[in-house]
Amino acid sequence: MTSTQTQRVLLAGGWQPAQASGTFQAENPATKTPLDEPYPISSWADCETALRAAEQAARQLRSTPPDTIAAFLRRYAERIEARTAELCETAHRETGYPVKPRLADVELPRTTAQLRQAADAARDGSWRLATIDTRSGIRSCYLPLGPICVFGPNNFPLAFGSISGGDFAAAIAAGNPVIAKANTSHPATTRIFAEEAQQAADESGLPSGTVQLIYRLSHADGERLVADPRVGATAYTGSRTAGLKLKAAADAAGTPIYLELSSVNPVVVLPGALAERADKIADEFTTSCLMGAGQFCTNPGLVLLLAGDTTERFIDGVNRRFGEAPAGVLLSKGVAGSLARSVGELAAAGAQVVTGGRPAEATGYRYANTLLRIGGREFLAQPHRLQTEAFGNASLLVVADDARQAADVLDALEGNLTGCVYSDTRGGDDPLYEQLVPHLRPRVGRLLNDKMPTGVAVSPAMNHGGPYPATGHPGFTAVGIPASLVRFAMLACYDNVRPHRLPPALADKNPNGRMWRLIDGAWTQADVVKS
């Protein structure tokens, strides 16, 4: 395929020319030069093809053994590893992220590890929360929901990619086909993944149409897609504006949509912690805030401090560090523009620019590392505006007069993915901790101690979620296996259903000897014992 020919889309089991309404090109944000492959903007006809194929695949997947799905996920991970160099080089070109360590040493291994964990979860089946009540003859478990649309974000081209990331892995592991909508900032990276996914699907014998890829859609077609009655659910990670439009469309159709939207991820640093280890915390904060040019969903975008000398010294220290650190490349012109606008919005709302607050003078899309500050009283006068997410290498310091005002600031926070509290190690901050955390806990999905929020371990206990508007529902996580699979499943009950007609997960015999099931009130890996 030459570079001037428009790329094909992956639909119904094969690569085919898009029914396109136009094309687009990605851009190398480190050089501001367009990348020369044209990608199609699909019209509704491509969505219709995808939906038909996905509907059929969903039907076939309901009787596909979990081992086949697991084999696909493992095979896919292997095929990704075989193209590591090309994937990382391509993602580097499209995102500006360094090949090492970010892409090759961190994000790609995370991607393949997630796929393998999802494979284990599919085989094991404990994610189904199979529940058996022998006395009443009622049994239930989670079953696949149907075609899942995945809209991937710009900031994790591999580990949250629409056809390679956590949502994809969870949707497939739960037994659903995926219609992936690429992020338009890294279409070539997504294409390579889709090539390997399709190959692995063929090799594993998955139904045709289990994995499909469209690069771009009009907003209207995107909204139509998530609201289509054939769609089981949608997973979206990205900007709040676009996400809420999709949510409105999905909600009106009664279709679940799982969103991961903006979050300022408050970090509370208590005075004892500053007295004890201000430099260490300034280092940790600077690293967390500026890493990857701050383009993390869990970037610490708001730091809450109590007024005082140690706080002023801490701010000076962070200011110095922000000034000394290089300004990273931002993902795109759009991200750079949005960051500048958001910082402008914060400043217009009264935040004082401590450092940065302007584009950086260097090649590519870059913005100076930016620190803003505002008093607690001023924050409380316009709390909504002052929670504008400045996605990128910027953070707002809120300096409260006292603990009472700090509690009010926490009460004024919207829903967030994370909230951190730093306190001294000897317990001196404990009374303050106990006073403030009840205000923070209900507003965040994950509460951290003495640790920045940017690491999101793929742990069964992780919650990468949180109250609205960080996500669309406070009960679900996008990261962490097996919990993330349940988003893409329906609760299916069998009442008095004859034994030979039960799905394997609900049969008397444990289907693999490993599946955890809640039998008569006790979790067990054993078979049902006949009484």
Next chain:
Amino acid sequence: MTSTQTQRVLLAGGWQPAQASGTFQAENPATKTPLDEPYPISSWADCETALRAAEQAARQLRSTPPDTIAAFLRRYAERIEARTAELCETAHRETGYPVKPRLADVELPRTTAQLRQAADAARDGSWRLATIDTRSGIRSCYLPLGPICVFGPNNFPLAFGSISGGDFAAAIAAGNPVIAKANTSHPATTRIFAEEAQQAADESGLPSGTVQLIYRLSHADGERLVADPRVGATAYTGSRTAGLKLKAAADAAGTPIYLELSSVNPVVVLPGALAERADKIADEFTTSCLMGAGQFCTNPGLVLLLAGDTTERFIDGVNRRFGEAPAGVLLSKGVAGSLARSVGELAAAGAQVVTGGRPAEATGYRYANTLLRIGGREFLAQPHRLQTEAFGNASLLVVADDARQAADVLDALEGNLTGCVYSDTRGGDDPLYEQLVPHLRPRVGRLLNDKMPTGVAVSPAMNHGGPYPATGHPGFTAVGIPASLVRFAMLACYDNVRPHRLPPALADKNPNGRMWRLIDGAWTQADVVKS
């Protein structure tokens, strides 16, 4: 309190005069005579009072021991039992349901059993799905979500009552305050419950404002209430029209709303089953369809049959039974009017009235037991219209020409709470079962064999839920403890949080020796073992 004085509302821990915009009276549907107590239509001021008190109660409940909540639920069940006679007499007057067996022998014991099961779940805590990953230092569990609004239905004045039923019990057991909105057809029944709930709350030491009751609101205030940022979630059981308006309001605010809306609950009767036991099935169907005048969420409103002589004889048998059975009292003038309109809509869409189809000539609101029929082809021409729920003692028989057409009928079904399949006991229907059930399974929350859907056991394996528009989300159940509690909870993760700051559910030591927790991938009731 005299009968002419407007009843008070229960707000902020006490009974107080409503800030009312008007009053209403209930009616005895068996006699069509108004019941003389006036009840207030609250204005927004009452909602505001309720929200403030609930917000404060929610804060206090977060640190209230589960044993206190459990003690309340048990005490409340005892207090209900002490007023059984008065409750059942009152509910009888307001709903027309017989005191025995329906109210006193079935619904009231179910109500108190649910409260006691909820008490056990609160104490036990296994509903929290506590997950501990010792290697990464990450722990998570479900925590209370905040004030829950409960809108109860007309058809279960006790067991689904807004301040006595399953949603109330689940919301409280999960640690949340409840703002109950009574169903306007049985305010006096609800008032008695609220009196006992408030007494039990005081006796148990629950925070003031944990249980609150408003009788009626304007539609606009109802929508404002569910969208208020202080509300954690809403549970609504009732008509589709009103439910979808509340859903739109809650969705726009990003607040979870759990709906239980209309459902026609398809019953498929296969030819072998009819050949084997047509009379028995006709008996079961007639009982299920006409019991309580058919006013069940899981009433069998659509029966799918395959054309043939046995089917015609079955229809004749049901016709005879419907003609012989007395027409029960309907819950209200509104229900009677809606049933007549729905039957009219089905007839206008081409369904033939086999029997009934007109008001019954007897005292009170009654409609003749009604059976309609239509061919599969005709059904498929207007599947949406022909799924109009005729809430009450009516059902539509769909006679398909063949299995292929029957599958198409199933594919055309909207989401339902239940789906039943009757087949012969010797396996002769098994090929047909295997052909049809894949079309039925994804459209229903609960699949039954050889059993009518009207029994909804309070089992941990129950799913009283299903795909939209039967409910608003296919992953949740409104009946069944502990699963129903999770609707009213948020997933809360603790990352690197110091041990003494963890909630009891996530501490190393199992808080009560009984709580099931997923520790390092294995469900256990043991403590965390230090390695």
